[in-house]
Amino acid sequence: MNTTRRNFIKKTGLAGMAGLSFPVAGMANSKISTMDNLKKERPKILFFDVNETLLDLTTMKESVGKALNGKSELLPLWFTTMLQYSLVATAGNHYEDFGEIGAATLMMVAANNNIKLSRDAAKEAISPILSLPPHPEVKDALGRLKEDGYRLVSITNSSNAAVEKQFTNAGLLDFFEERLSIEDLGKYKPHADTYNWAARKMGVKPGEAMLIAAHGWDVAGALWAGWRAAFISRPGQQQYPLAPSPEIAAADLKIISEKLIALEK
Amino acid sequence: MNTTRRNFIKKTGLAGMAGLSFPVAGMANSKISTMDNLKKERPKILFFDVNETLLDLTTMKESVGKALNGKSELLPLWFTTMLQYSLVATAGNHYEDFGEIGAATLMMVAANNNIKLSRDAAKEAISPILSLPPHPEVKDALGRLKEDGYRLVSITNSSNAAVEKQFTNAGLLDFFEERLSIEDLGKYKPHADTYNWAARKMGVKPGEAMLIAAHGWDVAGALWAGWRAAFISRPGQQQYPLAPSPEIAAADLKIISEKLIALEK
Numbered sequence: 001m002n003t004t005r006r007n008f009i010k011k012t013g014l015a016g017m018a019g020l021s022f023p024v025a026g027m028a029n030s031k032i033s034t035m036d037n038l039k040k041e042r043p044k045i046l047f048f049d050v051n052e053t054l055l056d057l058t059t060m061k062e063s064v065g066k067a068l069n070g071k072s073e074l075l076p077l078w079f080t081t082m083l084q085y086s087l088v089a090t091a092g093n094h095y096e097d098f099g100e101i102g103a104a105t106l107m108m109v110a111a112n113n114n115i116k117l118s119r120d121a122a123k124e125a126i127s128p129i130l131s132l133p134p135h136p137e138v139k140d141a142l143g144r145l146k147e148d149g150y151r152l153v154s155i156t157n158s159s160n161a162a163v164e165k166q167f168t169n170a171g172l173l174d175f176f177e178e179r180l181s182i183e184d185l186g187k188y189k190p191h192a193d194t195y196n197w198a199a200r201k202m203g204v205k206p207g208e209a210m211l212i213a214a215h216g217w218d219v220a221g222a223l224w225a226g227w228r229a230a231f232i233s234r235p236g237q238q239q240y241p242l243a244p245s246p247e248i249a250a251a252d253l254k255i256i257s258e259k260l261i262a263l264e265k
Numbered sequence: 266m267n268t269t270r271r272n273f274i275k276k277t278g279l280a281g282m283a284g285l286s287f288p289v290a291g292m293a294n295s296k297i298s299t300m301d302n303l304k305k306e307r308p309k310i311l312f313f314d315v316n317e318t319l320l321d322l323t324t325m326k327e328s329v330g331k332a333l334n335g336k337s338e339l340l341p342l343w344f345t346t347m348l349q350y351s352l353v354a355t356a357g358n359h360y361e362d363f364g365e366i367g368a369a370t371l372m373m374v375a376a377n378n379n380i381k382l383s384r385d386a387a388k389e390a391i392s393p394i395l396s397l398p399p400h401p402e403v404k405d406a407l408g409r410l411k412e413d414g415y416r417l418v419s420i421t422n423s424s425n426a427a428v429e430k431q432f433t434n435a436g437l438l439d440f441f442e443e444r445l446s447i448e449d450l451g452k453y454k455p456h457a458d459t460y461n462w463a464a465r466k467m468g469v470k471p472g473e474a475m476l477i478a479a480h481g482w483d484v485a486g487a488l489w490a491g492w493r494a495a496f497i498s499r500p501g502q503q504q505y506p507l508a509p510s511p512e513i514a515a516a517d518l519k520i521i522s523e524k525l526i527a528l529e530k
Contacts, residue, residue: 092485092489096507
């Protein structure tokens with residue numbers, strides 16, 4: 001669906017019109033209508049997911065691919081298994097650090113493919129997660145949003161220590177008023193408690209918060225918790241068909257930031 | 266790890282010795298020690314997971330593979346994504362039927378691979394889940410356990426209507442004293458509530474219940490909830506390295522049933 005949407009945006013040059021609100025009546029592709037859902041009121045706080053949303057996972061994928069004997073086609077399976085088990089830990093009330101879960105699930109995927117991988121080797125393979133670069137448009141977009149008066153907060157499944165290292169290495173530390181990690185709760189996103197906790201901690205009502213994320217499950221969880229949401233359709237990411245539509249769905253953060261900046265103060 | 270264990274069993278012919286308890290001291294392969302964890306007391310009730318544990322998913326995988334334009338390498342990714350989103354629904358308090366989640370996640374995996382798939386086509390592709398055959402050893406093993414006096418109960422992520430159809434088609438209906446579906450709770454396994462609910466419903470304490478399942482996450486959830494557990498290491502299935510070890514880990518239900526029948530009454 002997002003591919004359709006992206007192709008449509010490319011074809012029609014709508015990406016260049018970002019920030020404009022336009023009517024969609026009569027448009028053949030109903031999927032595009034999510035671009036027109038944006039409410040007039042500014043969100044009081046923009047909450048940003050971190051991995052994949054702000055940071056480019058390519059270098060970690062390369063090192064994990066090597067650990068899987070070059071079978072890079074297994075990367076989406078590993079990443080999905082890691083996310084599955086973060087929720088297994090949440091559902092079973094047995095929180096473990098995201099990095100530990102990442103290494104354990106990498107060992108499982110490796111074993112299923114007859115690849116021997118020690119826990120140390122698995123941890124080493126995913127360690128580049130701490131030094132990922134931001135996606136190319138991210139710094140400029142965050143800077144403009146902040147200049148425009150938006151309050152920016154990060155909320156991630158990475159631990160507090162990990163996200164501090166990630167932001168230090170990526171040069172993102174100063175954009176955010178607060179860095180939230182679900183480590184404080186011991187429950188992973190998209191558990192409803194994580195959004196409720198984050199909104200309460202920042203002193204806003206659910207409907208005054210907007211999540212910006214590149215994961216269908218994160219956007220779904222935020223919307224179900226009464227938040228507003230924007231979806232970044234990074235390659236390989238899809239919205240969840242059984243969740244409500246976010247107010248914005250666009251290919252990168254530049255487009256989203258322009259639409260938010262265009263809202264009246 | 267299970268591969269190692271299975272290979273070890275094959276090599277040494279231990280599978281044929283199933284039911285015997287033997288000392289593992291001095292064995293070079295420490296993984297085998299899980300075979301020796303079995304407590305002396307009989308579990309009061311044996312709870313069986315259904316999909317993959319009792320039923321062979323091959324025919325469904327074939328039809329899903331066709332829907333993915335023959336890209337059968339995507340099947341583990343789809344199945345994992347379905348499990349991930351069953352927990353997304355649980356964490357977000359937005360339960361949907363397992364079949365709906367299966368179809369929605371199949372659409373997502375298809376879209377990520379530039380394959381167009383309607384919701385109807387996705388549902389059609391996974392519909393063979395209702396008519397899966399049991400794994401070859403299952404009926405005999407269930408029959409022997411029942412004859413031996415064990416109480417057998419099924420507990421599945423499939424809906425009540427789905428598991429009734431599955432058992433009718435597979436000829437498994439009469440083996441079980443009760444068919445439990447997490448549909449009654451609106452929370453998917455391995456949420457702690459599902460095991461607590463099942464034990465209370467059947468009138469046993471957590472430590473008197475044993476789960477038998479082919480999924481690392483299911484065994485983990487049961488153990489975390491205070492249950493006993495046995496893991497069937499079906500191909501492509503791994504135990505979760507961050508969970509405690511089950512009392513039994515074996516390649517099929519025949520081996521597990523023989524070990525349980527060997528326990529004193």
